[in-house]
Amino acid sequence: MKKLLVLLLVTLWPAMAACGEAWTVETDDNPIYHIETFDETLPEEARQALASTPFAGDASIRGVLINEANKEYPEMNRQMLLMALEHEGTTLLVHGTALPDTGWEVWVASDTFLRAGEDFAISARPRYNSLGQVVMVWPTIEYGQEIFYIGGYEGSSYVYLYSHLDEQQNGVQISTNYPERAYSLAPVQNGKPGDTDSYWVGRPARLDIISAAEFPNTREKLQALDNTPWSGVGGTYVYAAHLREKPTGKSRSLGTYRWAIGEKLGSAPGIDFPWYQLRIGDTVGWMSGAYVIDDHGQAQPPAVAKSSREIGLYLSPDGEVKQTLPAGMTMQILADCNGWYHVVLPEEGDPWELAASGTFGYVRMGDVTEYATLLNMKYGVPARKK
Incomplete structure (x- = not known):
């Protein structure tokens, strides 16, 4: 297994705030984050976020609202929401983000991630870089000293980092590389992480296909899963690029592909990457090799x-x-x-x-x-x- 230098420091943070509390994370070089936890009573921003969703009248269990305040770049001030609610007899995790000029995008993160019968908390904690600076504040799902840091991307949610530390800051942290299926484990002693071991697990850390109980949270579990077969389909994947009529960026686009599985038919030289002729379904065209991956496996869910x-x-x-x-x-x-x-x-x-x-x-x-x-x-x- 490959040894890597850990660039993400362990989160040293006071005990989790109770529901209904608010606090601020201030930094010199990063935005200020205003954080508010809640239970049955929703903050006005959370109420607005749910207003146009099927969950507007559902009972809130608990959640967290994060407001970014960057005076230098106010147009980049992001809001984040993570909450658990009861919807028609099912406990859902609902995730959302908003920018000033786009409004709220809210999606269902999972209906199976939470551990059945176990009490949990939803809060927020900072992420540090190797210099000890806060680079982001992430929403979290917490089971005592077990903390799942939750990220979100285009309507999908995933475990960004898992941390299990005792009161002396000893334990383990496991980071994931979304949308890859790479997991990295670092042992922690007195708050200092050691070298990282990397593993390849058969499923990515998406909340819609993995539960907190199934998350590989120990070295032994990761070792058992290391190099397990990819759960999805193998093959030639294309993503986030135009399929074009001819092998040139100026030719007519046949469509902007999000993710697709194609069949290589031929190739042509390019400036930085070769061009590949691909068949996607019944459509044939050309795509830059910068957006073509062989035997990768697609981890981001399809729209x-x-x-x-x-x-x-x-x-x-x-x-x-x-x-x-x-x-x-x-x-x-x-x-x-x-x-x-x-x-x-x-x-x-x-x-x-x-x-x-x-x-x-x-x-x-x-x-x-x-x-x-x-x-x-x-x-x-x-x-x-x-």
């Missing part, structure tokens, strides 16, 4: 859509109808194509992961409702329109 009525699945945006889809049909979104989605109707496999096979085609954006994840579709929380 999904549901047909709002009977609609057509087209061969291409300017092509014929391939088949008719009934109302309520679920599909995974691969790309945005000028008012259209390139989609796949999965044939088999884990519906929480990106499909490698199925029925491919194009649907009009106005004919479907987009959701950040399958979990958000389950609870009726559509993706925020960009």
